[in-house]
Amino acid sequence: MLIKNIGLLAGIVPEGVLRKEGAEQGRVECLENAWLSFENGRITGFGPMESCPAPVNRSDTPEVINAYGALLMPGFCDSHTHIVYAGSRDGEFLDKINGLSYEEIAARGGGILNSSDLLHETPEKELYRQSMVRVKEMMAKGTVAMEIKSGYGLNPEDELKMLRVIRRIRESVPAAVRSTFLGAHAVGRGYTHEAYVQAVIDLIPEAARLADFVDVFCDEGFFTVEDTERILLAAKGLLRPKIHANELAVSGGVQVGVKHGALSVDHLERTTDAEIEALRGSGTMPTMLPGSSFFLGLPYGRAKDYIKAGLGVALASDYNPGSSPSGDMRFVMAQGCIKMRLTPQEAFNAVTLNSAYAMDLSREYGSITVGKRAGLILTTPGWDLTKLAYQYQTPFIRKVFFG
Ligand code: NIG
Ligand code: FE
Numbered sequence: 001m002l003i004k005n006i007g008l009l010a011g012i013v014p015e016g017v018l019r020k021e022g023a024e025q026g027r028v029e030c031l032e033n034a035w036l037s038f039e040n041g042r043i044t045g046f047g048p049m050e051s052c053p054a055p056v057n058r059s060d061t062p063e064v065i066n067a068y069g070a071l072l073m074p075g076f077c078d079s080h081t082h083i084v085y086a087g088s089r090d091g092e093f094l095d096k097i098n099g100l101s102y103e104e105i106a107a108r109g110g111g112i113l114n115s116s117d118l119l120h121e122t123p124e125k126e127l128y129r130q131s132m133v134r135v136k137e138m139m140a141k142g143t144v145a146m147e148i149k150s151g152y153g154l155n156p157e158d159e160l161k162m163l164r165v166i167r168r169i170r171e172s173v174p175a176a177v178r179s180t181f182l183g184a185h186a187v188g189r190g191y192t193h194e195a196y197v198q199a200v201i202d203l204i205p206e207a208a209r210l211a212d213f214v215d216v217f218c219d220e221g222f223f224t225v226e227d228t229e230r231i232l233l234a235a236k237g238l239l240r241p242k243i244h245a246n247e248l249a250v251s252g253g254v255q256v257g258v259k260h261g262a263l264s265v266d267h268l269e270r271t272t273d274a275e276i277e278a279l280r281g282s283g284t285m286p287t288m289l290p291g292s293s294f295f296l297g298l299p300y301g302r303a304k305d306y307i308k309a310g311l312g313v314a315l316a317s318d319y320n321p322g323s324s325p326s327g328d329m330r331f332v333m334a335q336g337c338i339k340m341r342l343t344p345q346e347a348f349n350a351v352t353l354n355s356a357y358a359m360d361l362s363r364e365y366g367s368i369t370v371g372k373r374a375g376l377i378l379t380t381p382g383w384d385l386t387k388l389a390y391q392y393q394t395p396f397i398r399k400v401f402f403g
Contacts, residue, residue: 001401002037002062004052007069008384009034011352012046013367018287019357020311020349027056028345035365036072038374041403045370051218060323065399071383075144075375075400076329076351077366079358080242080266080287082149082182082320083134084165085115086122102296102323103221103248113184114278115152117326119162124290128165135169136317138327142400144375145176145366145375147316147359148217151185154196156203159183161212174402176373178359180242182215183205184223184231196228201234212360214239218253232260240360246270247298258282266312268301269293276302276309285293285358287314288350290335292323303340303350306316314354315347318391376401 003015012029013020036046045053093112096102103313105111105401119127130224138146146167153159164178170177183200187193204214214235218228232241245253247267254275257265266287268275288301303313315336319327329351334349356366364373378399388396 001039001065002035002053003065003067003072003378004035005049005069006034006036006067006072007381008032008071009036009046010071010073010367010385011348011368013303013353013369015360015369015371017367018362019312019354022310025307025312025346025349025354026343028348029330036356036368038401038403041373043368043370043374045373046368058076065378067378068381070381070398071379073377073379074352074365074367075377076142077145077329077355077359077361078138078143078317078319078329079147079264079314079355080289080316080318081146081187081327082318083138083327084127084131084148084150084169085119085152085163085321086127086130087115087118089114092322106186112152112376113154113189114156115321116154116158116186116188119152121156124161124165127161128168131165131169132172133174134327135173137320139173139175139400139402141330142377142397143175143326143327143329144373144400144402145178145179145356145359145361147180147213149182150211151182151215151217154183154186156199156214159203160206160210163207167210176361176375178213178271178361179211180213180215181211181239182217183207184216184227186217186222188395193355197223197230204231204234204238208235208238211239213242215242218243219244219247219251225256228253228256229260232256234336236260242266242358247292248273250275254278258284260397263360266316267292271302276306278309279306280309285314285354286311287316287355287358288340289316289318289324289334290339291326292318294335295324300339303342304337307346312354312357313346313350314358315350316358330388330396331392334389337389344389347389348385373403374401375403
């Protein structure tokens with residue numbers, strides 16, 4: 001496959017660069033008037049149009065796409081979603097409009113427990129069918145790699161049901177899918193807090209056969225730093241952590257995540273300089289979810305301060321029924337610019353390479369690099385990185401490639 005007359009080929013990264021930090025986050029290498037080729041799902045070459053490869057003979061003729069001067073970029077990488085769920089929580093949306101907070105809705109038995117009840121009643125096949133609608137929506141919007149969490153099962157049987165559904169999604173779509181065991185999302189019905197934490201720990205060996213990562217909602221009213229530490233120790237060597245931290249309070253979740261080698265710590269709506277300090281020199285990617293700040297009216301994360309401190313930042317959608325009912329990564333990128341004052345370049349790296357890193361996929365996705373999977377977005381003509389964020393609702397996709 002050969003794509004020619006690319007007006008702007010954006011997101012070129014040398015092999016081996018797995019994330020962008022500090023000033024590097026603000027740099028996006030581009031080539032104007034370019035071509036790109038791929039074969040068997042992987043990028044095989046790119047360069048300026050003057051060097052565009054000409055077919056040698058008929059059997060050698062590649063399928064050629066004329067980009068007509070448009071933008072070609074890596075597809076979006078969404079490192080934090082909860083898109084396997086049943087039904088909807090639109091009733092709580094009305095409670096929210098009427099002034100109840102996320103915590104108040106949860107305390108009345110709504111929130112995550114409401115989704116857990118719905119999931120329990122929904123057969124596995126039907127759960128898969130409902131979830132696939134969202135997966136396809138995300139893919140149509142340009143997401144080529146995604147992470148999906150369990151966490152609405154909240155008992156061993158239903159957590160495994162969710163993880164099997166995620167595996168089935170992974171087997172049936174061309175997008176890359178990573179799976180996270182988030183048993184510790186809320187205390188399941190019928191358990192004491194202590195008994196539930198133990199049940200999560202007991203489930204880890206079995207969950208590890210289906211999942212890639214482990215996550216804990218380490219926040220006020222949910223799980224403590226001590227609970228988190230116990231769960232991460234039990235998962236050591238089996239599942240690498242990705243932690244929900246500092247959404248509702250300064251929770252200590254960042255520090256415990258860094259201590260246990262978390263791949264990412266996510267949310268971070270509420271952080272002090274101590275969290276930034278804790279992340280310095282670590283392999284942990286701070287990941288912010290502006291969609292949930294938008295939907296819940298929470299503060300936006302201090303992305304700019306993290307970058308100033310020399311760190312990299314990823315942005316993800318958090319697509320879920322309670323705090324971010326959208327998987328639109330282009331809107332996430334725009335919010336990064338509009339609400340967090342990231343430059344379009346910083347936001348672009350946050351939704352591509354850095355988000356791929358946050359799910360351990362940046363060897364395969366997140367940039368234009370020879371050898372990587374051809375997960376790409378070809379736009380209609382007239383787009384550049386600034387316009388993507390600025391004119392944030394105008395349709396821009398001509399075609400998404402999944403290798
Ligand atoms: O990332 N914060 C915890 N979990 C989800 C919300 C889940 C829900 O409300 O269903 C989040 O925001
Ligand atoms: Fe989340």
